[in-house]
Amino acid sequence: MTSALVEGFTVTHRRYVPYSHAHYGGNLVDGAYSLGMFGDVATELCIRTDGDEGLFAGYSSVEFLAPVQAGDVMEATAKLVRIGNRSRGIEFEAHVVCRAAPSRGASSADVLPEPILVTRASGTVVVPVAAE
Secondary structure (H helix, E strand, O other): OOOOOOOOOEEEEEEEOOHHHEEEHHHEEOOHHHHHHHHHHHHHHHHHHHOOOOEEEEEEEEEEOOOEEOOOEEEEEEEEEEEOOOEEEEEEEEEEEEEEOOOOOOOOEEEEEEEEEEEEEEEEEEOOOOOO
16 A cells, blocks of 8 residues: 555546547537546546556446536546545546637637536445555
């Protein structure tokens, strides 16, 4: 185990949402995009806390709270909230921090004054038993 294995430890990733991921009218992106980011940020959290990528066991809750659009910049955070022998409880949040502004031009975008919470979830990952 590493010194990062403490409840409250967080990892955050940022990612641009490309237009190739638009799946619905209005350049909307499906909710699976947030879940993919949660998987990536959980992997880094496990590496930092346990020295292993871990395996995602499942979600206990997922809430899609606001739309994600192509051209957004998203931030996903994983927070370690429970430490078991092999399991780790993680809470996730995804926010949009920048958004395209096509009314001003094809490549225009804005940094949002306040991030928009778009997805919230909680889940469990499993890691190997730590070597002693």
